[in-house]
Amino acid sequence: xxxxxxxxxxxxxxxxxxxxxxxxxxxxxxxxxxxxxxxxxxxxxxxxxxxxxxxxxxxxxxxxxxxxxxxxxxxxxxxxxxxxxxxxxxxxxxxxxxxxxxxxxxxxxxxxxxxxxxxxxxxxxxxxxxxxxxxxxxxxxxxxxxxxxxxxxxxxxxxxxxxxxxxxxxxxxxxxxxxxxxxxxxxxxxxxxxxxxxxxxxxxxxxxxxx
Amino acid sequence: xxxxxxxxxxxxxxxxxxxxxxxxxxxxxxxxxxxxxxxxxxxxxxxxxxxxxxxxxxxxxxxxxxxxxxxxxxxxxxxxxxxxxxxxxxxxxxxxxxxxxxxxxxxxxxxxxxxxxxxxxxxxxxxxxxxxxxxxxxxxxxxxxxxxxxxxxxxxxxxxxxxxxxxxxxxxxxxxxxxxxxxxxxxxxxxxxxxxxxxxxxxxxxxxxxxxxxxxxxxxxxxxxxxxxxxxxxxx
Numbered sequence: 001x002x003x004x005x006x007x008x009x010x011x012x013x014x015x016x017x018x019x020x021x022x023x024x025x026x027x028x029x030x031x032x033x034x035x036x037x038x039x040x041x042x043x044x045x046x047x048x049x050x051x052x053x054x055x056x057x058x059x060x061x062x063x064x065x066x067x068x069x070x071x072x073x074x075x076x077x078x079x080x081x082x083x084x085x086x087x088x089x090x091x092x093x094x095x096x097x098x099x100x101x102x103x104x105x106x107x108x109x110x111x112x113x114x115x116x117x118x119x120x121x122x123x124x125x126x127x128x129x130x131x132x133x134x135x136x137x138x139x140x141x142x143x144x145x146x147x148x149x150x151x152x153x154x155x156x157x158x159x160x161x162x163x164x165x166x167x168x169x170x171x172x173x174x175x176x177x178x179x180x181x182x183x184x185x186x187x188x189x190x191x192x193x194x195x196x197x198x199x200x201x202x203x204x205x206x207x208x209x210x211x
Numbered sequence: 212x213x214x215x216x217x218x219x220x221x222x223x224x225x226x227x228x229x230x231x232x233x234x235x236x237x238x239x240x241x242x243x244x245x246x247x248x249x250x251x252x253x254x255x256x257x258x259x260x261x262x263x264x265x266x267x268x269x270x271x272x273x274x275x276x277x278x279x280x281x282x283x284x285x286x287x288x289x290x291x292x293x294x295x296x297x298x299x300x301x302x303x304x305x306x307x308x309x310x311x312x313x314x315x316x317x318x319x320x321x322x323x324x325x326x327x328x329x330x331x332x333x334x335x336x337x338x339x340x341x342x343x344x345x346x347x348x349x350x351x352x353x354x355x356x357x358x359x360x361x362x363x364x365x366x367x368x369x370x371x372x373x374x375x376x377x378x379x380x381x382x383x384x385x386x387x388x389x390x391x392x393x394x395x396x397x398x399x400x401x402x403x404x405x406x407x408x409x410x411x412x413x414x415x416x417x418x419x420x421x422x423x424x425x426x427x428x429x430x431x432x433x434x435x436x437x438x439x440x441x442x443x444x445x446x447x
Contacts (some may be wrong), residue, residue, distance in 0.1 A: 002238060006242075006243035007238075007239045007243055007246070008235055008238045008239050008242060009242070009245065010241075010242035010245055011237070011238030011239055011240065011242030011243075011245065012238050012241075012242075013242075014241055014242060014244075014245035015238070015241055024385070024394065025390060025391065025394065028389065028390050028393055029386070029390045032290060032294065032389070032390050032393060035287055035290070035291070036253055036290075036298060036346060039287065039288070039291040043291075051328050053288065053291070055262070055285065055288050055289065055292065057281065057284065059266045059272060059281055060265060060266060061270070062266075062269075062271050063265040063269040063271045064268040065264065066270075066271065067265065067268070067269055070269075089427040101389055112292055119227075138233035181289075
């Protein structure tokens with residue numbers, strides 16, 4: 001009933017406003033027609049000057065350039081797939097002078113498929129004399145990257161502090177399994193109350209509780 | 212006294228109630244149509260955001276005046292691009308009518324004529340004798356049914372109006388739609404230019420911030436406690 005009376009009141013209001021609205025609309029229609037003629041002749045002149053009446057103004061071009069330049073620096077992995085580096089876990093101290101990646105990432109793909117799927121594929125360096133940098137112990141290697149096995153070297157337990165976004169690479173530290181429930185990256189046996197229901201113990205356990 | 216003279220019968224009361232209900236229903240329908248128009252205009256105005264969002268996000272434009280100027284410029288270009296098709300339709304329709312008039316040497320042609328105009332393909336009634344009021348002997352009101360004067364039939368000479376009237380109607384309505392979009396975007400620009408660069412001090416209190424920074428209300432640390440907290444220096 002309240003809605004009905006509201007509609008009734010609005011209807012009464014619109015009846016009074018309607019003549020003014022029609023007046024404004026007629027005014028805009030006439031002004032629009034004049035503007036249309038003006039823009040029509042302007043577009044003709046621009047056409048003969050070799051340009052066109054583009055909807056993209058100089059401000060838009062400037063904005064586009066700013067956005068394009070900001071994309072590579074963005075931390076969002078959707079934007080900078082080509083330049084994305086593997087994020088480090090929080091507890092791993094980053095060295096003051098971080099070593100470069102052992103294999104260069106193909107940042108200039110030749111095809112869309114290459115850009116989308118072969119980002120971590122190592123590019124064969126043409127210069128064979130180039131000195132390859134040493135692998136930093138603290139650096140988390142990329143996927144598909146092979147590291148020669150280091151003898152007599154124990155991987156120390158690494159504790160991740162509630163950073164569920166950081167997913168370690170699968171291939172390189174295959175022994176290490178990360179579980180957000182356990183908040184650890186170690187080979188320690190599961191405790192009784194933390195035992196998984198899944199028998200396989202493969203893959204990454206993702207908890208969607210906080211999503 | 213006057214109220215006593217007015218005596219309504221039961222049928223009169225029913226008639227008044229019915230008329231009131233019809234009036235309320237009419238205003239409710241108008242209100243609903245108006246609500247629909249407002250919603251459509253809001254939707255039309257929102258389409259401006261796609262065009263102007265980049266310059267705002269990238270901070271290319273940082274003040275109200277520049278934004279308003281830029282957005283209005285863009286608004287007119289959008290209108291020009293949108294109104295091209297309806298204007299072309301209307302122009303072609305007018306050209307067809309002009310050619311028809313030139314062919315028949317008739318520049319006093321009525322496009323809605325019932326003999327050679329668009330009305331030949333419509334039903335037409337004569338409403339001039341619907342209400343007949345006679346006051347000769349006594350007041351009487353006679354309501355007659357309207358007389359059908361034309362049934363739809365095709366006339367070859369009216370081809371110009373057959374093309375002109377639908378074309379100008381479609382083009383005109385389309386153009387009015389574009390004008391409504393133009394008005395909606397103009398209103399949106401006004402709203403955005405006020406909201407984007409708005410510096411609102413409603414929830415800001417400088418004194419409150421100052422007092423919070425001074426930790427007012429907390430117990431001051433005793434000088435003895437300070438001594439205890441200080442680590443002892445190693446003796447060499």
